[in-house]
Amino acid sequence: xxxxxxxxxxxxxxxxxxxxxxxxxxxxxxxxxxxxxxxxxxxxxxxxxxxxxxxxxxxxxxxxxxxxxxxxxxxxxxxxxxxxxxxxxxxxxxxxxxxxxxxxxxxxxxxxxxxxxxxxxxxxxxxxxxxxxxxxxxxxxxxxxxxxxxxxxxxxxxxxxxxxxxxxxxxxxxxxxxxxxxxxxxxxxxxxxxxxxxxxxxxxxxxxxxxxxxxxxxxxxxxxxxxxxxxxxxxxxxxxxxxxxxxxxxxxxxxxxxxxxxxxxxxxxxxxxxxxxxxxxxxxxxxxxxxxxxxxxxxxxxxxxxxxxxxxxxxxxxxxxxxxxxxxxxxxxxxxxxxxxxxxxxxxxxxxxxxxxxxxxxxxxxxxxxxxxxxxxxxxxxxxxxxxxxxxxxxxxxxxxxx
Numbered sequence: 001x002x003x004x005x006x007x008x009x010x011x012x013x014x015x016x017x018x019x020x021x022x023x024x025x026x027x028x029x030x031x032x033x034x035x036x037x038x039x040x041x042x043x044x045x046x047x048x049x050x051x052x053x054x055x056x057x058x059x060x061x062x063x064x065x066x067x068x069x070x071x072x073x074x075x076x077x078x079x080x081x082x083x084x085x086x087x088x089x090x091x092x093x094x095x096x097x098x099x100x101x102x103x104x105x106x107x108x109x110x111x112x113x114x115x116x117x118x119x120x121x122x123x124x125x126x127x128x129x130x131x132x133x134x135x136x137x138x139x140x141x142x143x144x145x146x147x148x149x150x151x152x153x154x155x156x157x158x159x160x161x162x163x164x165x166x167x168x169x170x171x172x173x174x175x176x177x178x179x180x181x182x183x184x185x186x187x188x189x190x191x192x193x194x195x196x197x198x199x200x201x202x203x204x205x206x207x208x209x210x211x212x213x214x215x216x217x218x219x220x221x222x223x224x225x226x227x228x229x230x231x232x233x234x235x236x237x238x239x240x241x242x243x244x245x246x247x248x249x250x251x252x253x254x255x256x257x258x259x260x261x262x263x264x265x266x267x268x269x270x271x272x273x274x275x276x277x278x279x280x281x282x283x284x285x286x287x288x289x290x291x292x293x294x295x296x297x298x299x300x301x302x303x304x305x306x307x308x309x310x311x312x313x314x315x316x317x318x319x320x321x322x323x324x325x326x327x328x329x330x331x332x333x334x335x336x337x338x339x340x341x342x343x344x345x346x347x348x349x350x351x352x353x354x355x356x357x358x359x360x361x362x363x364x365x366x367x368x369x370x371x372x373x374x375x376x377x378x379x380x381x382x383x384x385x386x387x388x389x390x391x392x393x394x395x396x397x398x399x400x401x402x403x
Contacts, residue, residue, distance in 0.1 A: 011039040012391075012398050015100045017121050018111035019085050020046040021067035023287055024311055025111075027194035030070035031387035038391050041103050042073040045091040045117045046083050064286040065197065074099065078117075091115035097124040106398045107132060109166075109390075113158050126161040130397050133162040136191070136308040138171040138330050139178060155179040164397055166390060168309060169334040187393040190381040191309050191331070198291050198318040208295035215280045221254045222361050224324075225297035227290070227312050230263035235303040235326070235348070240269060240279065242303075242353040246361065247278050253361040260285050260293050294319035298367040299360045304329050305347055317341075317378035320371035324356045339377065341370040 014032075018025065021044065032040050076093045084090040096117050100108060108125045109132040110118050125131050143151055156179050159165070165181050166189040167173040176186055217223060224243060228234050236259060243257040259269065260282045273279040285293050294300060300316035301324040309330040313323050317335065325332050328347035336342035343356035360367055 011037055012107065012395050013103065013105045014038050014040045014107050014109055014394055015103050015105035016040055016042045016109045016111070017096070017100070017118060018042065018044060019091055019115070019118075020044055023063045023065055023067060024193060026065070026067045026069075026071075027196075027383045028192065028386055028390075029073075031383050032391065033071035035387060035391050037395055040071060041105075042071060043096060043100060044073060044075045045093045045096065045115070046078050046085065047075045064288050065194070080116075085115070088114060089116055091117040093117040096121055100125070105129060107394050109134060109394070111135070119158070122158070122161040130163045130394075131161060132394060132397075133159070133165045134189075135165070136168050136172055136330065138175050138308055140171070140306055140328060140330075152179065164393060166393065169331060171330045171333060172308075187389070189390045189393065190386050191311065191314065192381050192383040192386045193311055193314045193318065195318055195382050197287065198294070198315055200295075200320070204291045205295060207289075207292035211282070211292060211296040215256070215258065216277075217256050217280075218254065220364065221256050222299065222364055222367060223256045223258055223297040224357060224360075225258050225260065225294070225300050225316075225321075226302070227260040227285075227293060227300065227315075228302070229261050230259060230265040230269060232265065233305045233307070234263075235305050236265060236269055237272075238348065238350055238353060239301055239303045240272065242350045242357060243279070244276065245350070245354050246357050248276075253358070255357070255361050256280065258282055258297060290315060291319060294321055297321060298364055299324060299357075301353075301357075302326070302329050303345075303347075303353060307331075314378060314381060317374040320368070320375045322360055322367055322370040322374055324353070324360070326353075335377070335381075339373075341374040341377070 029042055032038055076096050076099050078091060078093050080090050080092040082090055097120065107130040108121065110121055111134045113119050113122060122131060159179050159181050164185055164187055165176045166187050167176055168189065168191040173186060226236055226239055230236050246252065247255050256278045258280045262284045270281055294316050298321065300312065300321050302310050302313055303326050305328055307329040310325065313325060313331050313335055316323050322341045323336060324343045325336050326347040327344050332344050336344050343359055345352035345356050
């Protein structure tokens with residue numbers, strides 16, 4: 001065997017740079033680590049593993065799923081005076097390039113650029129190693145006028161340091177195309193969640209039925225669910241108004257609405273719903289409870305004013321639930337548009353949202369049949385698929401040209 005052939009057979013060494021352990025990323029990292037074609041190491045720029053206050057949830061959050069098991073990782077010291085992902089200087093790790101070089105990678109994958117460290121890594125390794133990039137931004141940023149022009153110029157400069165961007169869906173692809181990355185520098189790697197967590201089982205269904213009983217919801221009622229932070233851009237107030245118009249009007253169907261999550265709008269929403277016996281609040285639910293939460297409901301709604309993707313829709317579909325999303329939700333073109341199990345309405349249009357709710361409000365049995373279709377459709381967006389596509393993209397780019 002030639003040296004080039006031997007080199008082609010060995011695993012590619014991939015350094016992954018990201019901010020902190022995130023419940024949605026850990027399953028992908030574990031799947032990548034299990035592949036024989038890669039050797040990965042994750043370099044964290046912020047040790048955000050302990051229970052800490054999430055300003056949008058308005059409470060301390062400690063996820064009940066493993067975030068660091070099953071893959072090699074290291075926390076690189078962060079010298080920021082105000083560590084976090086909420087501002088550019090919150091991730092400041094001068095030792096990051098040296099730590100990565102000590103791993104001797106064949107390529108670097110960077111999650112996001114808008115921090116001192118991640119931009120430093122992009123610039124340091126550009127031209128030295130293949131640089132891959134992962135982000136979920138879309139063109140629906142809300143930035144207008146001169147700011148949009150300036151931002152566009154900055155982004156084009158940033159992405160000149162990227163060899164290959166891994167886009168998560170159509171809106172994300174269009175964003176990269178608009179900022180100077182051609183199709184030859186783009187590879188589709190689907191957004192995914194931990195499908196093993198959402199696999200059906202008898203205990204999950206039992207807990208879901210118990211939740212319905214606790215809320216006083218009959219077996220025949222259709223339940224709509226919003227699962228997420230109760231913040232303005234999720235637009236929970238629009239959903240409540242549209243539901244009220246449907247559920248309390250003439251000839252109203254047997255329906256209920258459940259909000260799962262906390263946030264700054266919770267008190268206002270609860271006050272507005274104080275006299276509404278069909279509107280319920282379940283508070284914050286950790287990851288292991290979410291499969292039962294989705295199965296307690298019949299239709300999952302995400303009416304956001306802006307949303308780069310909307311992973312609750314992936315989760316809902318894995319749990320065999322039809323979905324309703326606004327056209328400002330990033331996953332709409334990929335997972336919802338033109339699908340029998342989904343409805344897409346214009347962002348902010350309460351009348352259209354009410355119509356979407358009515359479409360699914362007639363029968364739980366119909367919702368269950370549509371949910372089976374949703375589960376089939378999401379099979380192309382599983383963690384293993386994402387891991388294989390990412391590994392193939394890295395290996396194709398890095399393999400010796402003479403092999």
